[in-house]
Structures are given as C-alpha cells and as structure tokens.
Amino acid sequence: MFESINEIDKGGILPTKWLRRAVQDGAIVSEYTIPDQNYQPASLDLRLGEKAYVLQSSFLPYAGPVEDKLPDLAIAEMDLRDGAILEKNRPYLIPLIEGLKLPPGIRGKTNPKSSTGRLDIFTRVITDASPRFDDVADGYHGRMFLEVFSRSFTVKVKTGLSLNQIRLFKGDPTCELGYLRSAHERDPILFTKTRQPAQSSEIDESNSIGFSVNLLAEQGFVGYRAKRNSSLLDLSLTNCYPPRDFWEPVFADRGHSLILEPEEFYLVSSIESVSIPPQLAAEMTAYETAKGELRTHYAGFFDPGFGYGENGRLGGIQPVLEVRAHDVPFMVGPGQMVCTLAFEQMLEPPDRWYGPRVGSSYQEAGRILSKHFSPDVQIRQLPMFEGNGG
Numbered sequence: 001m002f003e004s005i006n007e008i009d010k011g012g013i014l015p016t017k018w019l020r021r022a023v024q025d026g027a028i029v030s031e032y033t034i035p036d037q038n039y040q041p042a043s044l045d046l047r048l049g050e051k052a053y054v055l056q057s058s059f060l061p062y063a064g065p066v067e068d069k070l071p072d073l074a075i076a077e078m079d080l081r082d083g084a085i086l087e088k089n090r091p092y093l094i095p096l097i098e099g100l101k102l103p104p105g106i107r108g109k110t111n112p113k114s115s116t117g118r119l120d121i122f123t124r125v126i127t128d129a130s131p132r133f134d135d136v137a138d139g140y141h142g143r144m145f146l147e148v149f150s151r152s153f154t155v156k157v158k159t160g161l162s163l164n165q166i167r168l169f170k171g172d173p174t175c176e177l178g179y180l181r182s183a184h185e186r187d188p189i190l191f192t193k194t195r196q197p198a199q200s201s202e203i204d205e206s207n208s209i210g211f212s213v214n215l216l217a218e219q220g221f222v223g224y225r226a227k228r229n230s231s232l233l234d235l236s237l238t239n240c241y242p243p244r245d246f247w248e249p250v251f252a253d254r255g256h257s258l259i260l261e262p263e264e265f266y267l268v269s270s271i272e273s274v275s276i277p278p279q280l281a282a283e284m285t286a287y288e289t290a291k292g293e294l295r296t297h298y299a300g301f302f303d304p305g306f307g308y309g310e311n312g313r314l315g316g317i318q319p320v321l322e323v324r325a326h327d328v329p330f331m332v333g334p335g336q337m338v339c340t341l342a343f344e345q346m347l348e349p350p351d352r353w354y355g356p357r358v359g360s361s362y363q364e365a366g367r368i369l370s371k372h373f374s375p376d377v378q379i380r381q382l383p384m385f386e387g388n389g390g
Contacts, residue, residue: 273316305353
C-alpha cells in the first residue's frame with residue numbers, strides 16, 4: 001500500500017484519507033491546523049485568509065504572480081479577522097489560508113461549495129502564472145487566491161470561513177466508456193420521477209447523465225428566485241434566515257413550463273434523482289450555449305455517497321440547479337435537459353461518504369435553499385408564499 005502521495009501509481013480523485021496524507025506530506029500547506037470538518041469525502045474546504053482586496057475588475061495572471069496585478073487593480077484593502085461586508089456586484093480577491101506544494105503527477109481543481117452556489121455567490125480560484133480559473137497545475141507550488149463576486153446579496157464574511165473547495169487528482173480519473181451504465185445495472189445510480197431506477201440507456205456511454213428541471217411539483221411551486229433588494233446575509237449563521245426576506249417563490253404555468261427572466265437567479269430541483277456510489281464522484285458540467293443562453297450551475301462537485309446513504313439504500317436525491325438566463329427571456333419546458341453530471345473514478349472509496357457523518361447539509365430531500373435559511377420554513381410552510389410572486 002502507498003505510504004505517501006508521491007508513491008501513488010494509479011489514477012483517480014484523492015479521498016479524505018489521502019487529503020489528510022497530503023497535509024502530512026506538506027503537499028497542502030497551512031499555517032493553522034485544518035479543522036476536521038473541512039475534510040470532505042472527495043475534497044477539502046479552503047478557508048478565507050485575513051484580508052480581502054476590493055478589485056476594479058477580475059483578471060488572470062497568465063505568466064506572472066497573482067500579487068503583481070494588485071497594484072493596478074486593487075482599489076482598497078479590507079480586514080476580515082472580525083468580519084467584513086462584501087457588497088453585491090463588486091469583485092473581491094481574498095488570499096486563502098491554504099497553499100500548495102504539489103508533487104509531480106498531482107493536480108487540482110476547485111469549485112464553489114454547495115452553499116456558496118445556492119446564494120448566487122460566484123467564486124473561482126486564481127493561482128500564479130495560470131491562464132485558467134479553478135485549474136491548479138500539475139506540481140503547482142504557491143498560494144491560492146479566491147475571487148468572490150456576490151450577484152444577488154450583500155454578505156458578511158470573516159477569516160476561516162469556507163466558500164470553495166479543492167479536489168486533488170492523480171493521473172486520469174476518467175471512467176472507461178460504458179462504465180457508468182454497467183455500474184447502474186448493478187447498483188442503481190439514476191432514478192426517474194417516480195423514484196424507480198432509470199433505464200441504463202438514459203446514461204450516456206461517456207459516463208454522464210442529463211438532468212431536467214422539475215416542473216411538475218404540487219401546487220405548481222417549483223423553486224425560488226432571488227429578490228433584488230434584501231438585507232445583509234451573514235454567512236457564518238446557519239438555519240437562521242426566513243426565506244421570505246431573500247427569496248420569492250416560482251410557479252410553473254399550466255403547461256408545466258417556466259420562463260426565466262434575463263439575469264435573474266433561480267433555484268430549482270431536477271426531476272431526476274441521483275445516487276453516487278462510494279467509488280465515484282461527479283461534477284456538473286457547463287451547459288451548451290447552443291441549447292439556450294443560460295448558466296445552469298455555480299457549484300459543481302458531487303461527493304461519493306450523495307443520494308446513496310450509509311447503506312446504499314437512500315434511493316437518490318434530486319440535485320438542486322442554480323440557473324440564470326442571459327440576454328433574453330428563456331422558457332424551460334418539461335423534460336428539457338439543462339445540465340449534465342459527469343462521473344469520474346475515486347482513487348479508492350472514502351472512509352466516510354457524503355451524509356450526516358461528515359456534516360453534509362444537503363442529503364435531505366426537498367431542501368432547495370442553502371443551510372443559512374430555516375429548513376422548516378422552506379419545506380413545510382411553502383403556502384405562506386402564495387400570491388407573492390412567481
């Protein structure tokens with residue numbers, strides 16, 4: 001068995017055990033001890049550092065260090081240690097507490113956490129000499145910086161808060177063609193709207209699954225749209241805010257379709273359910289613009305065990321879809337595919353899967369809003385919204 005990440009000789013996404021080993025080996029560097037709850041089944045939550053730069057615009061460093069761009073682009077500097085307010089529609093750059101000294105053969109990819117995406121907070125990691133956001137080069141040594149752009153809400157953040165996460169990869173985690181179909185036939189991965197296992201033909205040979213918006217919900221309620229004007233949202237608080245202060249309900253029309261207004265942010269769920277077994281992880285892939293001018297996800301990582309349960313009998317969970325139309329109103333109809341979930345191999349199954357044991361917030365059916373909002377209100381008292389919008 002491998003003793004360090006330098007000795008790994010097969011491809012896959014590093015699970016919790018190997019993320020801890022990466023910290024021990026010095027491949028993940030942190031001045032402060034990483035909390036146990038930051039280790040996820042297939043990723044590590046990254047923490048905000050002590051300061052933030054208010055930016056004139058977003059940027060990429062390309063050939064040079066990130067910090068070389070700051071004299072020209074940073075308008076002001078903010079202290080995050082006691083908390084600070086990030087205004088909506090303003091870009092910020094925050095150095096992360098964690099840095100990297102990856103050995104050759106290990107690369108990384110970052111993504112917003114689920115809670116971040118559900119709040120319409122656009123985040124992406126920038127690394128030195130990189131021409132791409134969120135991709136961490138093989139063998140990268142250096143700091144990581146998080147660009148934060150909150151589109152719907154003014155938010156309060158502080159040092160140590162996690163808004164995004166990183167996955168580490170050894171080699172190529174791609175599954176062989178047809179692997180997901182075979183895995184589904186042994187242990188169902190995709191479920192229909194009636195909670196029955198889907199036909200294996202609905203799973204692409206390239207190991208991906210398409211999802212459509214659930215527009216058949218009871219009483220026509222299908223999700224939420226962010227209010228244009230709302231109060232401050234403190235991201236350190238959970239199960240705190242009533243949804244009505246920040247969201248308005250969205251209802252499908254009589255034909256079970258939904259018109260998305262340009263540049264409005266929506267939270268809806270898929271009609272299909274997914275169950276991710278421990279040997280696999282997934283990522284929501286970019287929507288093809290040829291199928292419509294909209295963005296269909298902000299937080300793309302799905303961990304092993306999502307919708308699977310500790311004993312593999314949960315029977316799937318409907319993914320929440322974060323959607324924004326661009327330029328023109330766009331109608332989404334029943335059965336229309338709006339996003340794709342692509343699957344990859346884990347290096348080995350994690351010791352603990354997605355769920356309550358690792359503090360996961362979204363294994364609960366019916367929860368659409370982020371953990372910052374009261375789950376009892378959003379699930380059990382939806383009629384309170386009747387007549388307020390949609």
